[in-house]
Amino acid sequence: MSSTDQAAIEKRRGAFSSRNVFIFAAIGSAVGLGNIWRFPMEAYENGGGAFLLPYLIALLTAGIPFLLLDYVMGHRTRGSAPLAFARTHRKTEWLGWWQVGICFVIALYYAAILAWALRYTLFSADKGWGDDPNAFFGGEFLQASDPTKGISTEFVIGLLVPLVIVWLAVIVIMMLGVQKGVGNTAMIFIPVLILAFLALVIRSLFLPGAADGLNALFTPDWSALTDTGVWAAAYSQIFFSLSIGFGIMITYASYVGRKVDMTGSGLVVGFANSSFELLCGIGVFSALGFMAQAQGVAINEVASGGPGLAFVAFPTIINEAPAGVVIGLLFFASLILAGITSLVSILEVVISAIRDKFEMSRIGATMAVCIPAAAISVFFFSTKSALHVLDIADNFINKFGILFVAVVSMVVLVWIVRALPDFVEHLTTHGSVPIRGWWPALIAVVTPLALTFVLISDFVDTIKEPYGGYPTWMIATFGWGVVAAVIFGGVAASLVKWRPETSLDIPGPIDEGTAPIKEENR
Template sequence: MSKQPTIIKQDRQQWSSEPAFIASMAGAAVGLGNLWRFPYMMGENGGGAFLVAYLIALIVVVLPIMMLEVAAGRLSKGGAVHTFGKINRFGRYYGWFVVLITVAITSYYLVITGWTLGYTVDAFRQDVDVFPEFSAGYNSVWYFIAVTLLAGAILIKGVKAIETASKILMPVLLLVIIYLVFEASQTSGWSQAKDFFFVVDWSRLLNVELWAFAFGQAFYTLAIGQGYLITYGSFIPRDTNVPRACLIVAGTETSIALLAGWMIFPFLFSFGMQPDAGSQLAFVTLPQVFASIDGGAYLAMLFFSLFFAAAFSSCLAGLKVLIAAVAEEFKQTNTQAVVWVCLLMLILGLFSALSFTPLNLNINGEPVLDVIDRIAGGDVIIVSGIMGAALFCWFIPPQTIRSVLGTENRWWEWRIYLIGRFLPVLVVAWLMITGAIKLMGN
């Protein structure tokens, strides 16, 4: 019979308040998932049709799983390995699987955050280049190393450093994005961008691949199945209402993702560019944006600084998941765990960094970074999130989860258990049916 999770009483740092927790978790979720990944995923997958599928995935499936992961971390007061390990004796192995996903994602996330740092430096030098020129040398490598070392230095200080940065920088970033959306609305590409967002080719919703990308982006952008929410939830204050906090974070991340699209696509269409430019989309478009508007040089300084801050906040969240696992499972101090994790990232992330240098490191013609993002940031995290929710909902009694949700409202508890228990069954059935249809078609 499996062990039931119990709340462990131990001295553990906490966020200072529910608003501080929300700001920090929003910082972890907002980052590159919205400003970098959402526009390029939308650009590659049909605009409006992708947006519809993404919103359905977010509201119906992802929100309940998000609440469940935060509540599970709050219950166990530990990281992903510790939390899954308390479910049953095999849960610990699954926890390490989640940590490995985060290792893969964080390794290239640090590289992209390095790009934002490089663009920030270039903005202050008033010499912002489009991405092919920026990556002509070894900028990707040097800035990746700088970001990783800086993250290690901050994480040695603990959660308070993350909290302070998130509360100050996120609101300023939002104001800058809104201003850029206003500038975008004055361009010739605004009407084309409106069509791209709101004219839906409904036939595309029959495309299985579109739904896979939409679910992958929804899971990715809210950090589902990666251990982030479990780890952040383990530091949650006692009086936090988990559903309310998650709704605020999800609403914030969706709003910023949509604003990022409205910020980029009108300019992109005005410049006569195509929306399916891939992972470089933002870094190809934005330098041209700032070169084309009044005061663009100064706005570039502010925007790229804040872009870096948002990306860096997400890096800190990913690294915190890994540090918590190393510290708890290998009995390391926080400082020792930070050093080991940063060394691992420097080794693994180098492959992604080198894919955007003169070496052009690739797999079958595709940059290593893009390959890892497509695999780890897509189907793998969908499987991780669904299976993790199933483990929680089949092995933890509903009343136990209810005790740490921080609300008397049973509506979310019901939705969480409905999704957690039966979604895996539906997914398996769907895969069998689609597989059979493909075999019959052949």
């Protein structure tokens, strides 16, 4: 392919206008709902202050190394996840489509959580959840059905309307393109998110009982370091929170200039994400300390993760805290901002892959991806079974989707197609941080072994005790069934031939600066 043809293709794909936009977009993807409600509880339940040690080790030995692997895949091949794998080795394309499938599934329920946060932002103005937020969440709001009686197809208007609004907003963002949509959203939302959460943290620190909450979070239980489950939790948290292993960072890295510092950018994104997680822990547990003191109970009686933290614990805090309305608006606005930037990055993986495979326009690919996704999302997550389906799908696609494809990818790329020397050379050329020696050792041995241990541990636990007490058929359908579907779907998608216009060769250099050429939306 001539450099002129290559430049035309890159212009059609789109690009970030600068390294700063790329970094903000990557941070926007990494900083999501998991930072706000998952990290504080993982730390609390796994040794408190002592958890920070395995967490830091996991960041350095697995998080940043795999982040750099994603970066080099996208930056070197200039393609979406499937095209990046195909250009690395023709027979590995299915791994990229596996990652695309994971993103498609996550987008379906991630939009639903955003819709809940949108409603709760409105509720926080007048404490619309009443005196019993727990009963309101599962009852009047979700109208959750009994999972043992099958899947409910009865729609809940209070879930349907905000979910449609979320999908319409996201579709508009995605149609705007890489820079105008994805990049600008991150550049605006991330600073606002940080300011909003900082305000929440400062307000929470002055609540009565805040010190008790911080003591509960940071008091170290050093004996926990001998528990293998604690180390498994640390590696899991790092992987989930950095948005690595499912195509996002591959896609984003393909949108930056050839001379951008990839290793330096990786360190900035990795440590920025972890810093925000620590900030989340401080804010959340300051508020939980107040809630425990107000109710005269221990921290462990009010501490919960996931939806329970966002939609039960915080409304309870808002009911009792001075200036509770302000806390509510800041908290749920933060959820929306963090969720939007992450959902945009998740959908970009799918849209970019479709554009590369079928040479589609930006708007055409957006509609081809988002309309079916929105329809499926509305069908499953606007009904009385929404919470059950979401809980099962989220647990299984994260544990046995993201981690599994990450391990397989490392083994295939390093030990089967022997691409590691080329990766090292590229990162050395396009990075300011020396990576020879330590990075190959981590990505070839330490990281896959650590993640394999986490996978096996989680698999054994899941087999011993069915997840969440749900009926076997629900776990088989929305858990193992979804995991199997993305794997076999990835293999099937890889059998579709690329358009003749798409070269499967590694592109050569076409630009001299760091600012990529602008996108065409035709």
